[in-house]
Amino acid sequence: MKFNRWVILALVFLVVFPITNRSSQAQSAKPISIILDGAQLASDAPPYIVPKANVTMVPLRVISEGLGASVGWSQITKTVTVDNMDASIKLTSGKTTGLVNGASVPLDASVQIRQGRVMVPLRFIGESLGLQVVWNQTAQSVTLISGALPDDGGTDNNNGGNVDTSSxxxxxxxxxxxxxxxxxxxxxxxxxxxxxxxxxxxxxxxxxxxxxxxxxxxxxxxxxxxxxxxxxxxxxxxxxxxxxxxxxxxxxxxxxxxxxxxxxxxxxxxxxxxxxxxxxxxxxxxxxxxxxxxxxxxxxxxxxxxxxxxxxxxxxxxxxxxxxxxxxxxxxxxxxxxxxxxxxxxxxxxxxxxxxxxxxxxxxxxxxxxxxxxxxxxxxxxxxxxxxxxxxxxxxxxxxxxxxxxxxxxxxxxxxxxxxxxxxxxxxxxxxxxxxxxxxxxxxxxxxxxxxxxxxxxxxxxxxxxxxxxxxxxxxxxxxxxxxxxxxxxxxxxxxxxxxxxxxxxxxxxxxxxxxxxxxxxxxxxxx
The missing domain is CATH 3.20.20.80 (Glycosidases)
Known part of the structure; x- marks a missing residue:
């Protein structure tokens, strides 16, 4: 009888503790919000972060409706295409590289299918489309600023590089x-x-x-x-x-x-x-x-x-x-x-x-x-x-x-x-x-x-x-x-x-x- 009681207690501990731990984690997790130029974007599926890669994934619909890009999805090849006036992007599920304007670019995370939704890496696509992307860990938010991504040329911009950055x-x-x-x-x-x-x-x-x-x-x-x-x-x-x-x-x-x-x-x-x-x-x-x-x-x-x-x-x-x-x-x-x-x-x-x-x-x-x-x-x-x-x-x-x-x-x-x-x-x-x-x-x-x-x-x-x-x-x-x-x-x-x-x-x-x-x-x- 004493043996059975200890077995029961052990089983209760093993079962309840993980459930309790997962429950507390779920309660403490904040939903990830996406802000474009000060306005929060709606998402038909919750964004999430890919473990280890630390990449925020968002539904393809956010890219089309929120960022105004033209998107396409091939069910046969599992390939996403994203186009706007400045960039053409192709990502294929399972591949570690993507194409930006025809050039191969390494990826930390590619296309994923989750609960019937096509999910894509927000930072990679956002920056490829000319957006600046800022992650806030405390607020669990991604802020996108249109037209704000710095040029590769450093000071080659419309003010001639004369702005005092210490001002x-x-x-x-x-x-x-x-x-x-x-x-x-x-x-x-x-x-x-x-x-x-x-x-x-x-x-x-x-x-x-x-x-x-x-x-x-x-x-x-x-x-x-x-x-x-x-x-x-x-x-x-x-x-x-x-x-x-x-x-x-x-x-x-x-x-x-x-x-x-x-x-x-x-x-x-x-x-x-x-x-x-x-x-x-x-x-x-x-x-x-x-x-x-x-x-x-x-x-x-x-x-x-x-x-x-x-x-x-x-x-x-x-x-x-x-x-x-x-x-x-x-x-x-x-x-x-x-x-x-x-x-x-x-x-x-x-x-x-x-x-x-x-x-x-x-x-x-x-x-x-x-x-x-x-x-x-x-x-x-x-x-x-x-x-x-x-x-x-x-x-x-x-x-x-x-x-x-x-x-x-x-x-x-x-x-x-x-x-x-x-x-x-x-x-x-x-x-x-x-x-x-x-x-x-x-x-x-x-x-x-x-x-x-x-x-x-x-x-x-x-x-x-x-x-x-x-x-x-x-x-x-x-x-x-x-x-x-x-x-x-x-x-x-x-x-x-x-x-x-x-x-x-x-x-x-x-x-x-x-x-x-x-x-x-x-x-x-x-x-x-």
Missing amino acids: LRGVWISSVFNLDWPSSTSYGKIDQQKQDFSNLLDSLQAIGLNAVFVQVRPSGDALYPSSLVPWSKTLTGIQGKDPGYDPLQYMIDEAHSRGMQFHAWFNPFRANTDTSTAKLASNHVAITNPEWIVNTKSQLIINPGIPEARSHVIDVIMEVVNNYDVDGVHLDDYFYPTGVTFNDTSTYTNYNSKNIAKKEDWRRDNVNQFIQQLDQSIHAVKPSVSFGVSPFGVWRNKSSDITGSDSKAGITAYDDYYADVRAWIQNGWVDYVSPQIYWSLSNKNVQYDTLVKWWSTEVKGTDVKLYIGHAPYKLGTPEIGWQSADEIINQLKYNENDANVEGSIFFSAKNILKNPLGLIPVLSDYYK
Whole structure:
């Protein structure tokens, strides 16, 4: 009886343990996703990886419908043919070589038949068709970028090899309104948010970008655990709700693992994108310190004229600087709001210790103090962290100030946002500026090259770097000059001729990956 009991236990162990192990492996395995130019491709059968060869196999239908190639299958010879304008490919099941444009090429894996589906090696076919193929182990995703595969000739491309590969090639990733990341469909879904961000980085890096500026403070809240402000509603749909992980840490790790810079982007003074406080968390600044808030009838703004309010914003930013390995702290152009009534007369009266005669100059002084104190705070703790601002693209028009740019902008950084960027540059309070020069080379009122030249003159002879903010989101719009993707490329080529321009930042990630007017291939080609 004892013998039988041990036999039974042994049999149970041998049977149950392998089943349990296989079950846990199956549960932990992620499905492989395929992303082409930022859009996920549908697959009528799940992709899989060939063991040892580490080759991702996909259904032939993905090649025909997803990549737009012409495909054929011979049941008799077990041969696949794939054709597009640039390549003709033949693969035969069981053979260790394939034919590309008639030339024999060795294969790690060839055609396989699985459950009645013809499966083909994605990387081999993708690269043969001129796509760049990027595998992300963590996200279990394959990212394909059209027109991005480097030529064998190295620098023989349309920019003549003059692009400085060490220059900053950045992109803004907006979280407010779930514009770029995370998506509203991912509320509360940790794995999806992680995978979406990883896929985003892969797609951007494949184009040639090397830095991301991620909005971690969209509206007085945070995309990280904070002791000062609530969790952002962009993560779960509810402000203050813990998403179950640290998005900022994940994003930094993912960027750095790819050799990309990560800059934490803060909107300093916007408290809420509308005027309602009903859905704000109990520790949101509009609830805890309503006396700091100005209601503009369209949104809630933290009053920059109150010293304690400015200090609060600096403390929030320093929480990130102290706790995370960010490459930079980045502010956008939202200081005082434009086009609205900003009721701060009592603040001007109560907090004008310098007795500044004009409210406009007092407002600029408030912003100046904020920039100076933030710069000092950051570099006192981490001197290597880069601090910069992306102001509105026109400081002042020449009609208002003879030293301004030859432009006719409807608003300006100095007069409407109360951002005296010239003072920041001259005093060395920023490490860089990235003016948002969101106009074309042919717009005579606010001409791109005219404005770049003006900003270049401002930083010349200083230690402040100049990165230009570009507007791919305008491609395909009726605005003058935005009817071809070449507008962006021509702007970049213009920058090449100015030694003071050290890089570019594009708005925004989603706008690039929509491939407006075929931007992705030409931008990828430029950044080879």
